[in-house]
Amino acid sequence: MKQNQFVRLNNERWQWFEDLCQHQEQTFPSDFPQQYRRICGELAIARSRHYSPALVDKLNKLVQLGQACLYQNEGISFKQLIVQFKQTFPQALYENRYYIWAALIAFWGLAFIAFSWVIADPEAVYHFLDVASVRNLEEMYDPSGSVQSVARLADSDLLMFGVYIYNNIGIAFQMFAGGALFCIGALLPLLFNSFYFGAVSAHIVNVGYTDPFFSFVITHGSFELTAIIIAGAAGCKLGYKLLNPGKFSRAYALKKAGESVLPLIVGAFLMLVLAAFIEAFWSSRDMPSIIKYIVGSIGWFYVLQRLYKGSRYGT
């Protein structure tokens, strides 16, 4: 069959198909898949008969259009995010449990080392921090100081909320992405933060400002620290799979790793949003420390229990 005859016989249907795909508000006919497959067939015919490139191009575009209509995207829904958090996140924790455990041990191990070091040798804190930031830190948690005793104003809370969201979640995302660079971008910040956290807590203990500090950090710390560790672990998996793809090609290993760690980063994101809320609007409230310790302990218990169940049983 000559090209022109082929076009003349089918052109009307192609036009109809194109209109149908481009104006998606109208309902699709029930034989849409057949129509789509028919055009796929016609593309194959056009190629094998060496019809002109323009015609092949047109059919190629028609197939693309039809394909996009037939296999629609699920779109954005908040509900999906929640489902991710409740179901996919624990499954991903289980799937990536070795990375999570390694990151947990690395973080808390190093934090413990730094803590013991600074407790044993109080001067050692200056290895990690310069004098100005140490003074700043002491001022912030000084029980007799102005920062803690005067309740922060509501507008300041909102400012801090913005800071926590922007800063903490930004760090978590950057660690995740940095992990793709052969783990380095995730490991360095994770280990630096663990050292920093350990040293700072030890220094606070050394100077005796324990109560304002720990009552402040305990509540949001559970969500925040764990989320940062999870984000770091997720990033590390990307980098590790790039280094050691196993039996897959590097490209495919990276793609598979990306798919499996995505719920982790979504979960970490939600945890950090929660932590920012707590940190901005709860941790700074002026109330007896004992209440904060109780609430904080409940938070820790909940997080650890979810983490344990997730990484052991995937639930």
Next chain:
Amino acid sequence: MSNQTLDNKVYRPLPEGVSINLIPAGISARIIAYLIDFAIRAIIMIACGFALSAFGKSGEGILLLLYFISSWGYYIYFEAKYGQTYGKKKLNLRVIQDNGLPARLNQIILRNLLRPADAFPFGYALGIIVMAANKEFKRIGDWAAGTLVVYQESTIIHKAAPNTNIAITPPSFNLSTPEQQAILAFAERSHQLSPARQAELANILAKPLGVSGEEASLKLKEIANYYAGQTI
């Protein structure tokens, strides 16, 4: 068909038994799209900055929140909802899956969360190097998410090559299939070319066709008419 080396098309086999070709977007197009998006985000942030500066500390807090949303959420929202951001739309680009289907939300999130890796150490330097190193111009985020940025199919025009005003002349020699296709393509694309350019291209063949320079273009179209099969 699946191993053309000259053009920049990539072929993707479909479960329907054919393969489609996609044209991945190159580095310059994507940089321009990024700059457009960047400008939009910057303008929005500056406008919000002015508007919120009246609200003191809470304004600052909200501004930081907005900055966070605009730097991470802008791409995710628009790419997931429309398959393209405004900058990509301007350049007629679209984010799709490796297999040619519209990208899923998960993939969009992943490819955009990995932006800092591509931006390492500054100005998307690493991303550009990675893109330059593969035929499909994927940056690290695209590799991990399994996505591809391609030129969007524009409105479909297929001008039937043969013009009824032009006579049908069988060529006086035999041509191979690719040669026939080249002649057909010339005839089909001729409406995009100026008459001078048409003549210039056709004149190359004036001698073998046995015509004088000016008639070569018309002669080629006549031959194309024959190949397309004007008459049944």
